Amino acid sequence: MAGKAKNGAGEPAGANQPFLYRHYDHKTLRDALRKMYLIRQFEEGAEESYMRGLIHGTMHLSIGQEASAVGICLGLSDDDQITSTHRGHGHSIAKGAEVSRMFAEFFGKTTGYCRGRGGSMHIADVSKGNLGANGIVGGGIPIAVGAALTAKKLKTGRVVVSFFGDGANNEGAFHEALNMAAIWKLPVVFVCENNGYGMSTSVARATAVANIADRAAAYAMPGVIVDGNSVADVAEAAHEAIERARRGDGPTLIECKTYRYRGHSKSDRNRYRTKEEIEEWMSERDPIEHFEEELVAFGIIDAAGIEAIREDVRREIAAGIAFAKESPMPEVANLEKYVYTEQA
Amino acid sequence: MDAMVETAVRELSYAQAIQEAMAIAMERDERVFLMGEDIGVYGGAFQVTGDLVERFGTERVMDTPISELGGAGVAVGAAVTGLRPIFEFQFSDFATLGMEQIVNQAAKMRYMLGGAVSVPVVMRFPAGSGTGAAAQHSQSLEAWLGHVPGLKVIQPATPHDAKGMLLAAVEDPDPVMIFEHKLLYKMKGPVPEGYYTVPIGKAEIRRAGSDLTIVATSIMVHKALEAAQTLAGEGIDAEVIDLRTVRPMDRRTVIESVRKTSRLMCVYEGVKTLGVGAEVSAMIAESEAFDYLDAPIVRLGGAETPIPYNPELEKATVPQVDGIVRAARELATGAR
Numbered sequence: 083m084a085g086k087a088k089n090g091a092g093e094p095a096g097a098n099q100p101f102l103y104r105h106y107d108h109k110t111l112r113d114a115l116r117k118m119y120l121i122r123q124f125e126e127g128a129e130e131s132y133m134r135g136l137i138h139g140t141m142h143l144s145i146g147q148e149a150s151a152v153g154i155c156l157g158l159s160d161d162d163q164i165t166s167t168h169r170g171h172g173h174s175i176a177k178g179a180e181v182s183r184m185f186a187e188f189f190g191k192t193t194g195y196c197r198g199r200g201g202s203m204h205i206a207d208v209s210k211g212n213l214g215a216n217g218i219v220g221g222g223i224p225i226a227v228g229a230a231l232t233a234k235k236l237k238t239g240r241v242v243v244s245f246f247g248d249g250a251n252n253e254g255a256f257h258e259a260l261n262m263a264a265i266w267k268l269p270v271v272f273v274c275e276n277n278g279y280g281m282s283t284s285v286a287r288a289t290a291v292a293n294i295a296d297r298a299a300a301y302a303m304p305g306v307i308v309d310g311n312s313v314a315d316v317a318e319a320a321h322e323a324i325e326r327a328r329r330g331d332g333p334t335l336i337e338c339k340t341y342r343y344r345g346h347s348k349s350d351r352n353r354y355r356t357k358e359e360i361e362e363w364m365s366e367r368d369p370i371e372h373f374e375e376e377l378v379a380f381g382i383i384d385a386a387g388i389e390a391i392r393e394d395v396r397r398e399i400a401a402g403i404a405f406a407k408e409s410p411m412p413e414v415a416n417l418e419k420y421v422y423t424e425q426a
Numbered sequence: 427m428d429a430m431v432e433t434a435v436r437e438l439s440y441a442q443a444i445q446e447a448m449a450i451a452m453e454r455d456e457r458v459f460l461m462g463e464d465i466g467v468y469g470g471a472f473q474v475t476g477d478l479v480e481r482f483g484t485e486r487v488m489d490t491p492i493s494e495l496g497g498a499g500v501a502v503g504a505a506v507t508g509l510r511p512i513f514e515f516q517f518s519d520f521a522t523l524g525m526e527q528i529v530n531q532a533a534k535m536r537y538m539l540g541g542a543v544s545v546p547v548v549m550r551f552p553a554g555s556g557t558g559a560a561a562q563h564s565q566s567l568e569a570w571l572g573h574v575p576g577l578k579v580i581q582p583a584t585p586h587d588a589k590g591m592l593l594a595a596v597e598d599p600d601p602v603m604i605f606e607h608k609l610l611y612k613m614k615g616p617v618p619e620g621y622y623t624v625p626i627g628k629a630e631i632r633r634a635g636s637d638l639t640i641v642a643t644s645i646m647v648h649k650a651l652e653a654a655q656t657l658a659g660e661g662i663d664a665e666v667i668d669l670r671t672v673r674p675m676d677r678r679t680v681i682e683s684v685r686k687t688s689r690l691m692c693v694y695e696g697v698k699t700l701g702v703g704a705e706v707s708a709m710i711a712e713s714e715a716f717d718y719l720d721a722p723i724v725r726l727g728g729a730e731t732p733i734p735y736n737p738e739l740e741k742a743t744v745p746q747v748d749g750i751v752r753a754a755r756e757l758a759t760g761a762r
Binding site for chain 1: 485491493498507508527531538540576578
């Protein structure tokens with residue numbers, strides 16, 4: 083669990099500051115910034131490795147969307163659980179995964195989170211409560227509701243967060259799952275990362291309502307819209323929704339309005355949006371720059387501190403790639419291992 | 427059989443046997459619970475759950491909305507996080523609505539995650555024709571799911587096996603799909619009291635014979651046994667194997683039988699093309715038993731048509747006893 087600001091701890095917690103800065107201590111906030119760098123540099127490292135032919139297949143990068151992953155997971159403990167998406171690297175890192183084992187998975191190695199069987203689209207770290215990315219749009223949403231049913235039945239006190247994109251809100255699974263979570267009052271938070279496009283199709287062309295959060299009304303749960311590029315806004319909405327879920331008051335739908343800088347996947351020719359649109363988001367609404375500015379303004383970090391974290395993250399990324407390269411390949415003889423559970 | 431064992435065995439219907447198995451599973455393990463459409467006060471569309479809700483309450487006999495995809499996904503999510511759900515599809519045909527969660531999630535999760543999780547979910551599918559419910563409520567889709575690595579697919583044919591295999595399925599760490607023929611629900615047979623399991627992946631020789639092997643599944647086991655009785659009157663001695671499990675298939679029992687009888691017939695209700703009998707036939711053609719065959723393999727399966735409503739047409743869609751007798755006679759005597 084992230085550290086809470088304590089009264090008299092010598093850290094400024096002005097009444098006028100946003101919730102995030104009142105609620106969490108400075109170290110937790112600096113760690114959150116570090117996680118954002120880690121996500122971005124991980125994906126840049128993965129992209130470069132792909133370009134150099136070290137990784138095959140495809141990948142879906144979340145560069146530009148780091149604030150929602152980090153802001154939501156700030157409110158979760160290691161014991162809480164998430165389900166993630168095909169664009170799930172950020173969720174995985176925000177929930178505590180090691181980049182070395184993630185790189186190893188991308189490289190198809192036995193030391194990867196899925197022992198080389200899953201790749202980018204199936205990264206999971208069950209020990210940290212990440213039940214897995216998912217290759218099927220909307221596939222993780224009912225699974226999150228099932229995990230929340232377990233939490234309720236076994237009274238574990240866990241909360242489950244289901245991440246999904248704007249595309250998933252037009253899948254039947256989204257509607258069926260939200261309805262069941264609501265009628266059974268389950269401890270789950272639905273987080274829609276609306277980056278404006280389901281592959282190439284804009285939300286305006288694909289979705290009948292103006293905001294995806296509007297759909298919460300159909301399932302009698304709160305629907306909250308936040309600036310998905312602001313850690314502070316995301317974290318505040320997440321905190322409220324997570325507390326509500328933990329109290330037994332049921333689910334919330336949070337819509338994080340955000341943007342992905344890269345294409346949908348490696349096949350994207352970027353014919354459906356303008357360079358100007360992309361440039362505007364990158365130059366004026368970057369979530370990391372925005373968070374850095376706030377931290378500096380509130381005296382939580384300075385330029386030297388920022389550079390030190392960046393450098394530390396660079397080292398971690400380089401070490402992670404080296405670990406992945408050096409790790410062993412799976413043996414073909416073990417091809418069918420893990421299809422079924424080995425029984426004595 | 428000694429007296430003690432005899433008193434412990436009663437006649438139960440197939441549906442009662444399943445209900446008893448679910449009750450025992452819930453008594454033995456707090457993690458076990460039931461989910462499905464109208465399985466509570468209604469008792470299930472085929473009264474399989476019956477009055478279990480009165481005994482175990484609505485928390486453990488959970489009515490779901492009519493949401494097969496979401497419901498199946500909730501069962502998968504509950505299974506992967508520590509519960510043991512038994513999910514009832516109201517009709518096996520509705521598997522089509524839940525296929526995403528069954529095929530992409532339940533079956534593959536353990537593999538995709540490199541063994542990090544197991545998915546101990548049980549799904550029950552009332553299947554088959556003969557009730558006049560026409561094309562969307564009468565299908566036999568076990569071969570669809572049998573095609574998916576990661577799933578186990580079973581078709582118990584007797585009340586005894588329905589109970590024992592369901593209890594084995596609940597104990598199993600992997601997803602088990604149970605296809606229950608709707609016409610079997612009222613069939614009675616001896617069922618021991620208390621807890622016992624019947625292994626998944628093991629076929630059963632229901633009638634030993636020397637002239638031909640009939641591999642049958644589900645309700646076709648009973649039709650094959652009836653046919654075998656008629657054939658016996660003509661001096662033809664048929665061996666009838668109840669396959670019981672579609673995946674993983676018990677190859678050994680079938681291969682050894684065919685080596686003995688040198689003739690193979692497969693009888694199954696699912697559509698003949700690419701059905702369970704197609705797999706059994708191909709498996710024998712690839713095995714050492716091939717050299718022992720004295721005649722081409724014969725398959726009797728469902729017609730290449732949706733199940734029709736009219737009762738005469740419906741009967742003509744799936745193998746019947748007289749058809750099995752005729753085909754077996756031709757196979758055994760070489761009159762083809």
